[in-house]
């Protein structure tokens with residue numbers, strides 16, 4: 001395996017929700033998860049609804065903190081989480097959110113302003129690009145997020161089922177832009193409950209079930225195991 005870019009060590013996450021005046025409901029969404037991702041790898045996270053996939057991505061992105069365990073990667077590694085509506089300031093316009101994302105990724109203002117125009121063109125939001133994100137539909141938010149991640153360069157792209165939204169024309173464009181990125185040096189962590197999508201793009205994957213890793217390995221092996229257990 002080539003150079004490790006990200007190492008996940010014994011991650012555990014519990015959600016605690018108040019279920020009555022004196023009652024708390026605790027749910028272990030992730031239970032002692034460990035794996036490593038190599039630079040340039042396209043890594044899949046497969047699992048049915050509620051298995052912990054999105055929670056895992058949010059821990060990898062740093063938008064959620066684990067109860068225990070660590071996500072280790074070098075400080076200068078940039079990570080972008082592509083999920084519906086996550087990561088935007090909804091009171092700012094699409095243009096300003098795109099600008100902030102570019103600048104957070106380390107571009108100068110001059111470079112960012114050029115990239116913002118490319119994001120505008122890719123996202124095809126028309127005059128909504130200059131409206132606050134709170135006025136966007138979920139499909140529009142995902143277009144903005146997707147366009148921003150495709151146009152900028154990040155070290156690790158974290159993708160949460162984002163290809164399943166939007167109209168067919170945009171979906172095709174998104175798939176081909178993603179495919180181009182993947183063919184290069186891009187490291188991708190891709191979450192899906194679609195066997196077909198994981199098969200199409202991932203080199204290796206894990207299968208999550210109730211917050212635990214049931215299998216890890218090359219996509220073909222994990223798929224065979226997954227399909228045989230579901231019969």
Ligand SMILES: Nc1ncnc2c1ncn2[C@@H]1O[C@H](COP(=O)(O)OP(=O)(O)OP(=O)(O)O)[C@@H](O)[C@H]1O
Pocket residue numbers: 015016017027029047048049050051052053054055056193
């Ligand atoms: N904010 C929250 N508070 C309490 N429980 C939560 C919260 N978010 C998720 N959960 C629970 O944690 C578990 C894992 O959720 P998660 O969204 O990570 O799963 P998922 O595999 O991404 O599901 P899906 O495929 O439906 O998006 C689920 O049982 C879910 O009900």
